[in-house]
Amino acid sequence: MKQRIQSIILPLLILFLAMGCTNADQSNLSKKWKKVYPGVWKNDSRKSPTYDLLSSSGSSPKTEILKTFKNSAFPLSKNEIEISQKNGKTYLSFPLERKEQIYGLGLNFKTVKRRGQIFRLHVDHYNGVDNGRNHAPVPFFVSSKGYGVLINAARYIDVYVGTGVRKNAKNPAVVKDRNMDPTWEPMPYSDNIEIIVPESGVDVILFAGDNMMEVVQKFNLYCGGGFIPPKWGLGFWHRTPTMYNQKKVTEEINNFKKKKFPLDVIGLEPGWHSKAYPCTFEWDSTRFPTPKQFTQKLLKKDHIRLNLWCNPYLWPGSDLDKKMEPYTGSHTVWNGTIPDYTIPEAQKVFQNHIKKHQLDLGISGFKIDEVDGLDRWLWPDYATFPSGLDGEQMRQTYGTLLMKTTNDAYRSKNERTYGLIRAANAGSVSYPYVIYNDYYNHKDFITALINSSFSGVLWTPEVRASKTSEEWVRRMQSVCFAPIAMLNAWANGTKPWSYPEVYEACQEVAFLRMQLLPYIYSTFAQYYLKGTPPFRAMELVDHQIKGGIKVSKKLDDTENPYAETASKDLKDQYMMGDYILVAPMFEGQKKREVLLPKGRWFDFYTGKLVGEGGKITVQCGLDKIPLFIKDGAIIPMIPKIRQTSEWTLETPITVRVYGNKSGSFELYNDDGSSLNYEKGDYSLIKLKRDGTSTSTEIINNGKWQPKHISWEFVTK
Incomplete structure (x- = not known):
């Protein structure tokens, strides 16, 4: 009898002790953060290194640049972070404050804000729903509080962004009576982000900074940093129809010459x-x-x-x-x-x-x-x-x-x-590829371009077909303010002149992109040198921007009796580089609203003041895409050219100046094709303006400095 009792109790005692040790180990995991760079901490709970997103990419952090950032305090209470392991999985939880917003988590097409959403981060063709299945389901989120988290695991990861409500919540939801309280909502307030990784142990990297932009920069640099495309890659691209041959390709190129339309790249399908x-x-x-x-x-x-x-x-x-x-x-x-x-x-x-x-x-x-x-x-x-x-x-x-x-x-x-690809993930930021897909919604294209800035990837819209000439020119304008300006005629043989009534407007915006090449090229240099995304969500530029107001939905007894109150996203405007705000127009729009960050903003074309922060309404004909320029902006431009091969050191640069505020811009140049820039073979020149006084200062190697620079004060 005594032996039987011992045979039962002893295993239970061992199991109890093991559970106690395990719980102690799990509670300690949340506190085992190792500082690796200023404002960057690592928590690796794996027993040994395994195959993950960053190791698969072969990328390594840009150590020297990361070390230049000032030290940041650990942005969260370690006691409020939970990391535990059970059933062969790792469970993570991070706290959420009431007014905190979350961005990132991959290349989504419908929404920008993430709070209240659930994702299964899974590489897949995008199917019209923001559920985590997309071309770049990067497991990185950034908080409006100024921190970000990367889950470095090559697995399908489940993320619950402010949806799970705990019994012991630090900030519990207010209980409301649906029968009597008109403010009742089907999704109670949640104060956490909860993540499940199907691996026993995971590598987690936490980033902190003064604002979301700095967090994204550190994330990009940690994942290998951005790249500078060849100059020809920033010219206009045209993809020919399937089954073309040498003769037809030659005819296509000659037609571009005759029509005087920019062309640098032909894509063979x-x-x-x-x-x-x-x-x-x-x-x-x-x-x-x-x-x-x-x-x-x-x-x-x-x-x-x-x-x-x-x-x-x-x-x-x-x-x-x-x-x-x-x-x-x-x-x-x-x-x-x-x-x-x-x-x-x-x-x-x-x-x-x-x-x-x-x-x-x-x-x-x-x-x-x-x-x-x-x-x-x-x-x-x-x-x-x-x-x-x-x-x-x-x-x-x-x-x-x-x-x-x-x-x-x-x-x-x-x-x-410089190429195109249908899938990417964390660690691919240093590779010269831009994501595209077969989805074809103009407005959603712009939302994806905005979301790409939070996830260390580049996305480009493209023009394929349109039902009307208005849609055609509006799509053409959008692609000219994207990482690749491309017409994809693989299926239907369309050309820039397929709608003759708007051809001049298409031609004009393509030439405008070519004129802006020094600005765009320098913006990509920021991507390489500082980790700053070349195309940026408005929230990365001004953290005061809230992105709209809450939109109430009434209860519906048929379609959705649990309709939720939604928060409007700012998903149809973005920044190209430091100074140019792009506000695309869509088919059917005669006017649109634009939300300006704080400060004075000017019309790109006329130099006239359009507003000082806040919301404005703009009207724009078919011949223009609305562009707005920040006070103190310095925009280097060249004359109209049809091909990037025409852009040389002899090409004169006109530096356009907007507003009255002092400003500067770092003008970048190199040979445009080799990798010698990685060894320091590039020119970086600071263009400065103070009142009516202008100056240039060589920061790095004047070898590639343009020989002719003039200044134009656009604001009268």
């Missing part, structure tokens, strides 16, 4: 491969019989770069597939094998192949398609890969792996590339 869906990464000899001569002619005579569409899945039995066979996964996509690019040998096989068949011919970059979803197209999570990764880990990082593999091939030739 499916048809250049000998086989596609999946791909051989070899040229079709009937449509492109002499690819090297053709490419070189375009480069040297026409100053046109070629960008090639592809998906990464390999045609069975092709030369590349045979060499890659030992490094491919258990499943196929469209019957094509899936290379495991975490394996160095696989990277080398692919790089050698594209160097031989594309890079050495003069191809300037790739459009990498179909690395996001849908589930029924891509490999299942059940899939396995030679490296030991499962389908989920590969899904979350495959876009980043392809960016790294292709970019490394260009780096070996000391060439910059």
Whole structure:
């Protein structure tokens, strides 16, 4: 009997002690923050390093720049942060204050504010709902309080942003009687962000700063920092229809010349491969019989770069597939094998192949398609890969792996590339790729562009088709104020002049982008040198901006008896660089509201004062996109050019000055194509204005300094 009691009690005692130790260990996890840079702390509860977002990208923090920030205090009470492990998962909780707002958590298209939303962060094709399944579900959020958190895990992560209501809440919700209280809402106040990571232990990085912009800068720099695209990448792009050949491409380029429309990049869609869906990464000899001569002619005579569409899945039995066979996964996509690019040998096989068949011919970059979803197209999570990764880990990082593999091939030739891709994640900020997709809602395109600034990725809208000439020109204006200005005619053969009645307006805004190249290029230099996103949400510029008012919804006894009170997002205007506020117009709009940050703002075109903070209403004809300039702004511009090859050191720069406030701007320049800027081979010149007095100061290397600078005071 005594032995039986001992046999029962002893295991229970051991379990009780183990639970006690575990609870003690878990409570300590929340306090094990290690300071790694000023305003950056790390909490790694993993027993050993595992495959994660940052390690998969191969990126490393820009240490020297991060060290230049001043020290910040730990932004939260460590006692209010919870990190625990159970059932093979890690659970995290962060406190929320009543007026605190949360931004980020990936490339969403409908909303900017995150509070009150639930996400499953999962790389996927965007399907019209902000639920975490998108092309860049970056597990990073930034708070209006001036801190941000990155969950460095290559897993599908569940995030509950102010939705879970705890019994022991520090700031409990007010209990209301729905029968008698008209202010009753179906979603009570929640004072926490709760996160579930399906791994036992996780790497968490916390960032703090004086404002949200500084937090985002530190996040970008920690993930490798931004990049500077080649100059040609900032010119106008035109993607030709599927199955085009050398002759038709040449005709297309000649038409752009005749119509006097800017053009730097031609994108070839499916048809250049000998086989596609999946791909051989070899040229079709009937449509492109002499690819090297053709490419070189375009480069040297026409100053046109070629960008090639592809998906990464390999045609069975092709030369590349045979060499890659030992490094491919258990499943196929469209019957094509899936290379495991975490394996160095696989990277080398692919790089050698594209160097031989594309890079050495003069191809300037790739459009990498179909690395996001849908589930029924891509490999299942059940899939396995030679490296030991499962389908989920590969899904979350495959876009980043392809960016790294292709970019490394260009780096070996000391060439910059600039391309398009359908999936990204934390750690891809340093790679010269811009996200695009097949979704085609103009307003949502702008919301995504705004959201990209919180997540360390770039997103670009594109023009494909329009029902009316008004929609056409409004879309064209938007793309000219984006990371890539692109018309994608792959399906319908549209041209910038498809609507003749608005062609001049399309031409004019394309030329305006070209005139602004020194400003845009310098803005990307900020991305590289400081981690500042080139296209920015208004909240990153002025933390006082609230982004609208609450919009009440009445109870509905049929469609939604639990309709919620919504908070209006500021999701249709943004900043390009430090000084230019872009307020796109959409089809059907005769006027629109614009929310100006504090200070005086001026009309870009006329220099007239339009307001001093607050809300204004503007009217704008089809020939203009509303642009507003901050007091003290300095905007370097060049004359109208059709191609970036025309922009040289001899090109005169006119520095436009707005308002009366003193200001400065750091004008950046380099050779525009090589990676030598990473070794300091660039010019940085401070343009300064104080009253009517102007000056220039060389900050770094005057080698690339423009030879002709003049000043224009726009504000009269």
